[in-house]
Amino acid sequence: MQTGYYSSAAGMVTQFNRLDTIANNLANVNTNGYKEDNLIIGDFMRLYQQKRDELPNENNTKEAAKFLNRTMTKAPQVVDEYTNFSVGNLQKTSNPLDVALSRENLFFAVKTPEGVRLTRDGSFSLDDEGKLVTKQGYEVLGDDYFKSKEGISFSTVDSVIDIDKNGQIYTNVPGSVTLTQNKKLFIANVDNLRYLKKEGDNLYRLDDMKRLEISEESGAVNQGFLEKSNVNAVKMMTQLIETNRLVGMYQKAMDTQMNEMNRDAIEKIAKKV
Incomplete structure (x- = not known):
């Protein structure tokens, strides 16, 4: 349960970083010559494809399966950032x-x-x-x-x-x-x-x-x-809405995890009493 809580918290932090980038792009939508910044969020498949040749366990074994299952619980994270240098209007x-x-x-x-x-x-x-x-x-x-x-x-x-x-x-x-x-x-x-x-x-x-x-x-x-700036305001607003929704989803996941931990703790204490 704690793994899910920490993963949700880490995912929320990643989305906060994305929010900062989107907000900065929107703030410069009318800045002459401004170039849009972007983040690349690494999910499990991206991380796995980058590291699959470096697995510490042999493929098709129980140890490898356990390793991959543990890896899948890792939260999304910022793996790269870049600037879009395309010419503005x-x-x-x-x-x-x-x-x-x-x-x-x-x-x-x-x-x-x-x-x-x-x-x-x-x-x-x-x-x-x-x-x-x-x-x-x-x-x-x-x-x-x-x-x-x-x-x-x-x-x-x-x-x-x-x-x-x-x-x-x-x-x-x-x-x-x-x-x-x-x-x-x-x-x-x-x-x-x-x-x-x-x-x-x-x-x-x-x-x-x-x-x-x-x-x-x-x-x-x-x-x-x-x-003019090459920031697409409509695209940025769409990403802003999407990111806010993801933050809300992570918040609900954290609340659920915390409620389950509290319930388990209360039940265990009750049994001992």
């Missing part, structure tokens, strides 16, 4: 400083107090010094940052800002509509997205940022657009 804003990326393995590079970080949020603006910055005030970096150590700046006479599909920035010659080449956006190409680690402010980091590969000809930069 691109929303047209016609703002020349809004930029979206149409490939999932590309990121903008920005300078933070903790070092270089990556982001998918291309809602940029100019600060008082004419520097291109994010909503949080982080400098947006050019592809020559590791040499120049400088971000991207504009002068007060730059009335036209044009960004091509590869991130090359053009500004107008003062007093004319002729465009001249400015800096180029640092478009980082990440081969293995599982190496990315989420931080606050919609940022990502790699353990070694200097090993980032710059995408020179990405063809994925869209000026005047913003990438």
Whole structure:
């Protein structure tokens, strides 16, 4: 009986973790460039398939059967977590400083107090010094940052800002509509997205940022657009309802187990008396 109680409690804790993930996704449903997080819950079959070749007992024996029966009483648990990096919908804003990326393995590079970080949020603006910055005030970096150590700046006479599909920035010659080449956006190409680690402010980091590969000809930069969150609100609400119901089921199972334990204890005490 105690095994069932502890299994139900462990299952409830797993669902609480899932609730936290779903709530965070829903909270960021309107965050530009946000990527949905997901948990993988391991049931008995998943755990068994992973470990069946490592069983301590020979197959088709009583000992193996007992081992499997004990294993089946184990509660569901979080066995993995991952981020869905699929591209969100691109929303047209016609703002020349809004930029979206149409490939999932590309990121903008920005300078933070903790070092270089990556982001998918291309809602940029100019600060008082004419520097291109994010909503949080982080400098947006050019592809020559590791040499120049400088971000991207504009002068007060730059009335036209044009960004091509590869991130090359053009500004107008003062007093004319002729465009001249400015800096180029640092478009980082990440081969293995599982190496990315989420931080606050919609940022990502790699353990070694200097090993980032710059995408020179990405063809994925869209000026005047913003990438919206890829969170499916309807799916998240469905999962939220499902998870709440599972929590309720585990609660009932725990109550039943506790009531049975209390009844058994009372009956045993009564017999001794």
